Amino acid sequence: MDIISLKKLALLGAHNKPLELSSVEFASYMDSSQQTASRKLKALEDENLISRQILSDGQLISITKNGLLALQKELYDYQEIFSGNGSNKILSGKVITGLGEGQYYISLEGYRKQFREKLGFDPYPGTLNIKLDTQSIELRKRITGHIRISGFTDENRTFGKGSCFNVRISDIEGAVITPERTHYPEDIIEIIAPMNLRNHLDIRDGSVVQVEVIK
Amino acid sequence: MDIISLKKLALLGAHNKPLELSSVEFASYMDSSQQTASRKLKALEDENLISRQILSDGQLISITKNGLLALQKELYDYQEIFSGNGSNKILSGKVITGLGEGQYYISLEGYRKQFREKLGFDPYPGTLNIKLDTQSIELRKRITGHIRISGFTDENRTFGKGSCFNVRISDIEGAVITPERTHYPEDIIEIIAPMNLRNHLDIRDGSVVQVEVIK
DNA sequence: ATTACTAAAAGACGAGTAA
């Protein structure tokens, strides 16, 4: 994702109203060739970060909802850096039953290997799904999953990439996993841990739990 | 400048206290190879954005003052995007006499050509230097020069790059030029315009002027 | 274990140009 180009377009005002901008002008702002500018605009469009209307004498560029979300995430990251707030964030919500997809995905060796290496534990084959309360949904938006999980391909299909961040739930350290999909629900988190959390913590659907985000 | 790597280091806490991080760990956070991670850390160090202490089992990484400034600039950009503030910024200060360097530089064809193309006017060979008041110094820090001026090399030496942003002073549209140098004073701006501003506006050293930042 | 060099592969870039 070319956040630098997207940011420039936003600074030029493309987040408010359609921006008239030719590839030559954009090239001048980006200090690149017209060709590169054109290619970058096209790439942003392909990623659904901007939408364009190409005219005979230039283009009308608007930043999409998706693009705005990406920029907002970036803002949150920088705010986080300068917040000077050492206290850990706490997400709260209720335990729900997921679709069972998580169980399938995390048991794939392509992901499991990465969890072992990057998180330091072998996950129990199942996820604890939590429906966040309203406040926690907002808080969750501001958290970037630092730990990147790469996608991979087996003989049949492609498995997408994602990210994680470490959490503590009661005395257990686990991680929230987020697939990098376009329409992943923002009100639900999936937690993996070294053991079955439902058994270990004696919780069931509807139980209210608090999840502390740790570094 | 690799702002993405620098941001990641800051999010990992390298802006508060020295961060223990091996190139392999950083590679995992950046989803790259160890070699690339190592090279990027080295590059950030070479640019004086981080300082490092390389140990036998990893490194201690701190973000330098310079690095923090770069991150802050980025924060300001994103805040600007989401500020929803349509009103134009106004910088104010007093006219002073510069070192006369500006006159020399802007008359070089390598720069002048770019001013004509990117600003739309041929600058009068001289700059109006303004010493900003305290408030304006802060405001100025938050402005990114959108218009990039490339460096170039003639037979004798290399001329650095820089950036501009458009301003209006009374009825004249000109631009503030900022060389991309490490120790450029933050309390002075240099304005170029199509004509001699001192004559046109009848101002002299000590005159208080207001400069409106325009898009 | 580390960091980081070299060499080769992969990717990005800009000149020329078609539409």
Place this chain on the structure above:
DNA sequence: TTTACTCGTCTTTTAGTAA
């Protein structure tokens, strides 16, 4: 004028490996 393709070149990345 535009946008954006191809293609040669330059830059960046990674694998292998030395220190």
